[in-house]
Amino acid sequence: MPSPETRNLNPETLHLIDPHVHMSARTTDDYEAMRAAGVRAVIEPAFWLGQPRTRVGSFEDYFASLVGWERFRAGQFGMRHYCTIGLNSKEANDERLAAEVLEILPLWVGKDGVVAIGEIGFDDQTAAEEKAFRAQLELAKQVDLPVMIHTPHRDKGRGTTRSMDICLEHGLPPARVIVDHNTEETVAETLERGFWAAFTLYPRTKMGSERMVEVVRRFGCERIIVDSSADWGVSDPLAVPKTARLMLERGIPRAHVETTCYRNAIAAYALDESDWLDPPPIDQRLLFCGNKVLRGQTPVVPPAQRAVE
Amino acid sequence: MSTCPIPALAQADTWPENAAMPTPADLLRTWLGAQPWLDAQLTRIAAGDERTLFLALGQAGRKVGRAPLASDAAAALTARADWNPTGWSADQAARSLLVLALPSGEATRWLATLDRCFHAATVEELVALYQTLPLWPHPALLAPRAAEGVRNAMTPVFAAVALDNPFAAEQLTNEAVNQLVLKAFFNGLDSSRIVGLRRRLNPDLGRMLAHYARERRLASRPVDPLLPPLARACGADCPD
Numbered sequence: 001m002p003s004p005e006t007r008n009l010n011p012e013t014l015h016l017i018d019p020h021v022h023m024s025a026r027t028t029d030d031y032e033a034m035r036a037a038g039v040r041a042v043i044e045p046a047f048w049l050g051q052p053r054t055r056v057g058s059f060e061d062y063f064a065s066l067v068g069w070e071r072f073r074a075g076q077f078g079m080r081h082y083c084t085i086g087l088n089s090k091e092a093n094d095e096r097l098a099a100e101v102l103e104i105l106p107l108w109v110g111k112d113g114v115v116a117i118g119e120i121g122f123d124d125q126t127a128a129e130e131k132a133f134r135a136q137l138e139l140a141k142q143v144d145l146p147v148m149i150h151t152p153h154r155d156k157g158r159g160t161t162r163s164m165d166i167c168l169e170h171g172l173p174p175a176r177v178i179v180d181h182n183t184e185e186t187v188a189e190t191l192e193r194g195f196w197a198a199f200t201l202y203p204r205t206k207m208g209s210e211r212m213v214e215v216v217r218r219f220g221c222e223r224i225i226v227d228s229s230a231d232w233g234v235s236d237p238l239a240v241p242k243t244a245r246l247m248l249e250r251g252i253p254r255a256h257v258e259t260t261c262y263r264n265a266i267a268a269y270a271l272d273e274s275d276w277l278d279p280p281p282i283d284q285r286l287l288f289c290g291n292k293v294l295r296g297q298t299p300v301v302p303p304a305q306r307a308v309e
Numbered sequence: 310m311s312t313c314p315i316p317a318l319a320q321a322d323t324w325p326e327n328a329a330m331p332t333p334a335d336l337l338r339t340w341l342g343a344q345p346w347l348d349a350q351l352t353r354i355a356a357g358d359e360r361t362l363f364l365a366l367g368q369a370g371r372k373v374g375r376a377p378l379a380s381d382a383a384a385a386l387t388a389r390a391d392w393n394p395t396g397w398s399a400d401q402a403a404r405s406l407l408v409l410a411l412p413s414g415e416a417t418r419w420l421a422t423l424d425r426c427f428h429a430a431t432v433e434e435l436v437a438l439y440q441t442l443p444l445w446p447h448p449a450l451l452a453p454r455a456a457e458g459v460r461n462a463m464t465p466v467f468a469a470v471a472l473d474n475p476f477a478a479e480q481l482t483n484e485a486v487n488q489l490v491l492k493a494f495f496n497g498l499d500s501s502r503i504v505g506l507r508r509r510l511n512p513d514l515g516r517m518l519a520h521y522a523r524e525r526r527l528a529s530r531p532v533d534p535l536l537p538p539l540a541r542a543c544g545a546d547c548p549d
Contacts, residue, residue: 060428067431072463106360107429110367 014258015277018240019043019265020119020148020180020200020227023081024070030230030237031077037241040276041080043269044070045119045148047088050232056100059087063104067111080276082269084118084148085109092132093124102135109143115269116140118148119180122159125152130166137170146176146269148198151186160186164193178225178268183207187215191223196268198225201239209243213250221256225264333388333444334409337402340380346372347403354410359422365407366426366434373403391475391504392443404437405444413446420450427454432463439469442476452480459489464496471503478505487514490539491521500535507542515543522547 016038023031023044034042044066053059066083074081085108087101109117117140122129140147147167152159160179167177174194182190182197190197199207199215207215212226228239236242244261248254266273331339341347350365365372378397385392394402408426413419423445427438439458445451455477458470470477471489478486486509493500500506518540525532540547 064428064430068435069463072432072465107363107425108367110364111429111431112367112370112433113431114367 014038014244014254014262015040016240016244016261017041017043017265017271018228018230018237019178019225019269020045020198020229021237022047022229022231023074023237024065025232026230026237028073028077031074031079034237034241035078037238038244039079039241041082041265041271042074043082043084043115043265045084045116045150046086047119047150047231048090052091052094054094054097056097056104059101060104063108067108067113071113082113082115082271084116085111085114086117086120086136086148087132088119089121089123089129089133089150089152092129093126095128095131098128098132102132102139105136105139106143109139109145114145115271116146116148116178117143118178119150120147121149121163122152123150125155125159125162133163133166134170137167137172140176141170141172146178147172149177149179151179151181153181156181156183157185161189164190164195167195168193180227181229184211184215187219187224191219194223196223196225196264198227200227200229201236201243202229203234203236203239209239209246212243213247213252216247216252216256216260217250221259221264223264223268224260225268226261331384331388333385333392334406336381336384336388337378337394337406337409340378341373341399341402341406342379344373344403347406351406351410354407355412357412359411359425362407362411362422362426363429366404366430369403369407370400370433373399375400378402389443389475393473393504394440396473397440400433401437401440404434405441408438408441409444416447416450420447423454427457432465435461435463435466436469439466440474442470443474443479448476448480451476452482455481456485459485459492464498467492467496468498472498473502473504475504478503478509483509483511483513487511487517490514491517494518494521494533494536497533500533500539506539510539510543512544515540515545515547518543519545519547 018034018039021042021044023042046063046066063085066085071081085105087098087105092098108114117136120133120136122133137147149163151163164179167174178196178198179190180198181200187197199212201207201209201212216224226240226243228235228237230237230239240261244257247257265271350361353361354365375398378394378399378401380394380397382393382395385394408423411419411422427435430438442451442455455470458466459477461467471493477489481489490500490503490506493503518536522532522536522540537547537549
């Protein structure tokens with residue numbers, strides 16, 4: 001059910017995308033609330049799981065769930081699910097395991113629903129992280145996918161600059177790179193150099209909706225993207241709808257809200273809007289809005305229930 | 310389809326005209342029309358290039374498209390008993406051809422490669438792979454894979470094994486067939502599309518179906534009208 005905070009948004013007229021959200025960590029209530037608040041599509045980047053994995057098989061099962069089960073589960077709630085595939089920076093520091101993970105990535109990056117290589121970049125900014133980062137930039141070029149950069153929480157300024165330097169060194173056009181977790185301090189350089197600047201809205205720390213409104217007021221809407229990065233930690237899967245609503249309330253032009261909370265994600269990740277606005281009548285992918293699978297039969301149980309049976 | 314050369318030779322001697330009959334793979338390839346990208350991948354995979362197979366399975370939807378396949382039901386039945394590719398899409402036919410191109414002479418290696426394909430598959434790919442079950446050689450080796458498909462939590466994947474697919478009734482144990490039938494009713498699927506079910510009726514299935522019908526009635530939930538007659542055909546007492 002929509003919360004009082006999001007009810008004012010008319011989902012029929014304002015479509016939204018959360019282009020960075022770890023839905024595997026979220027409940028079906030979250031899918032329902034996001035959908036009710038106007039979110040039509042999500043991108044789930046591959047990342048770590050709160051504790052380090054110790055075997056390559058754990059990564060394989062995780063990637064399998066991102067392109068398979070989670071995508072299907074999302075479809076049961078009318079949500080189009082895309083993902084990014086990559087070795088995150090934290091786990092790049094286990095060099096033996098990292099080599100094994102890099103070796104299996106080609107098995108996954110060509111799949112339907114994989115819209116970028118990510119989230120990759122720096123955490124502690126070690127040599128091992130840099131090695132994995134560079135290898136994956138080359139993979140992105142090979143398969144012609146954009147890159148989602150996770151900028152570090154510690155020593156952020158230096159890590160952000162360095163991430164962009166390395167992308168350019170590998171010949172990636174800035175228009176194919178989304179730099180995430182920006183702050184007021186990193187956004188100017190990110191935009192000046194021609195990269196996409198994404199902002200993660202955390203409920204208590206770093207960026208919040210109020211600050212986001214001021215960023216859009218100051219920098220405009222070009223190449224700025226809003227996301228929640230909601231996961232198993234303290235986070236808010238409704239951060240994008242809530243911020244969109246606050247922007248409208250604070251007098252940000254509606255077109256700028258639509259650009260930062262919807263259109264820019266479509267452009268940066270080359271999404272096809274018809275995937276969710278106009279799904280094919282006979283959806284051979286059989287993924288979207290579960291009734292399709294019944295092929296004209298009357299549903300015996302509602303889609304939400306079927307997803308768990 | 311047999312791996313043993315002797316019966317294959319005997320068959321060719323007895324019915325030489327069979328040699329000219331198109332295989333299901335021949336038909337799928339014909340129905341797809343001109344596909345230069347696909348043909349290049351098939352050649353490489355037939356030469357044992359597994360990396361090409363892994364990549365091409367992912368890319369097939371974008372390369373070949375997802376239009377309905379212009380299949381021919383009568384030709385399909387001639388090529389393989391009970392085979393029904395009606396409703397297949399172009400990407401499904403292409404993915405099926407990609408895995409059918411893999412050399413199957415060394416059965417253990419062939420199965421290991423197929424297992425990797427299944428493990429890394431998206432939902433769309435899983436549907437295509439499970440639809441290919443009746444077309445592969447070594448059916449006995451694939452029975453555990455089919456049973457795994459019956460356990461899959463994604464309805465379209467389950468449906469690819471359970472409906473319009475002759476493999477399950479031909480190869481699965483009673484236990485697996487019974488789970489398949491129950492799960493089809495659970496998911497509100499059309500049980501009349503379970504191919505060969507009439508040949509696999511057994512008392513255990515009757516008991517399970519009758520119990521499920523009672524459970525639904527106690528919960529004041531509707532019972533699929535196809536269920537009670539099926540339970541009775543298995544010898545169970547199950548009123549409409």
